[in-house]
Amino acid sequence: DVKVTQSSRYLVKRTGEKVFLECVQDMDHENMFWYRQDPGLGLRLIYFSYDVKMKEKGDIPEGYSVSREKKERFSLILESASTNQTSMYLCASSHLGERTQETQYFGPGTRLLVL
Amino acid sequence: QKEVEQNSGPLSVPEGAIASLNCTYSDRGSQSFFWYRQYSGKSPELIMFIYSNGDKEDGRFTAQLNKASQYVSLLIRDSQPSDSATYLCAAFTGGGNKLTFGTGTQLKVEL
Numbered sequence: 001d002v003k004v005t006q007s008s009r010y011l012v013k014r015t016g017e018k019v020f021l022e023c024v025q026d027m028d029h030e031n032m033f034w035y036r037q038d039p040g041l042g043l044r045l046i047y048f049s050y051d052v053k054m055k056e057k058g059d060i061p062e063g064y065s066v067s068r069e070k071k072e073r074f075s076l077i078l079e080s081a082s083t084n085q086t087s088m089y090l091c092a093s094s095h096l097g098e099r100t101q102e103t104q105y106f107g108p109g110t111r112l113l114v115l
Numbered sequence: 116q117k118e119v120e121q122n123s124g125p126l127s128v129p130e131g132a133i134a135s136l137n138c139t140y141s142d143r144g145s146q147s148f149f150w151y152r153q154y155s156g157k158s159p160e161l162i163m164f165i166y167s168n169g170d171k172e173d174g175r176f177t178a179q180l181n182k183a184s185q186y187v188s189l190l191i192r193d194s195q196p197s198d199s200a201t202y203l204c205a206a207f208t209g210g211g212n213k214l215t216f217g218t219g220t221q222l223k224v225e226l
Contacts, residue, residue, distance in 0.1 A: 031212045040123075042218035043159075043203070050212055058213075090158055094212065102147055102207045104214055106158040 003027070004107035006091055012113045019078040021110050023091030030096040032074035033104065034058075034066060036087040043090065049074055050096060081114045088112075118142075119206050121217035129225055134191040136220050138204030141185070145206040148187045149214065150178060153201045162189070162202075194224045 007022035023032065033048040035058075045058030047066040055066050063085060067075045074093075078085055088111050092104040118141045128134045138148075147166040151159035165171045165178040165187070177190040187206075191198055201219040208215070 033213075040218070043216040045213065048213060096212060102212065102214065103149060103161055103164060104205075105161070109158045 006107040021076040025093040029093035031094045033092040034076045035090045119217040124221040136189040138187040147207040149205040151203040
């Protein structure tokens with residue numbers, strides 16, 4: 001079974017703090033993704049990576065950065081947290097290959113509250 | 116803008132009935148389609164995927180794809196209260212290894 005883990009289930013941070021969210025997958029997947037999910041807005045892609053040290057902006061990259069130093073690990077960084085970044089953050093991974101292998105597998109999510 | 120559209124619901128069905136969830140997509144280049152189930156406060160989990168026109172069955176779930184009409188649906192037979200969740204439809208277009216997600220349909224199965 002594919003396993004995607006995220007470093008925290010719940011986080012409370014103060015405005016202006018630097019926040020690190022970590023994601024690890026154990027299936028040797030090439031692709032990794034960071035989404036945020038807000039009521040009524042659905043899943044929005046922040047950044048994704050298709051290889052070590054490679055990153056691509058998603059639909060809402062402003063205020064975020066990412067790091068992928070190892071294939072299994074993808075980190076999301078909030079350089080200076082703001083209250084509008086309060087959200088559920090979801091990490092996902094997928095295999096690069098045949099069309100049926102684009103299935104994305106999600107981690108349990110991190111609910112971040114910025115005060 | 117490539118979009119995947121879903122009715123937000125809630126869709127209410129009685130226990131034992133068939134629930135029909137619908138999804139339309141705008142990009143004719145979309146190749147594969149995925150249905151995820153998401154319980155409140157939890158992360159999405161894959162139910163099934165489909166990439167050929169027609170029906171694909173897996174247990175109580177049937178996915179239907181009509182590429183000419185750009186329409187994907189998920190049927191849940193013998194609906195159970197445990198099926199109450201939000202169902203997300205997603206499309207893969209082959210570019211950039213990304214999925215485009217709809218905003219989801221909330222399903223409520225009532226006793």
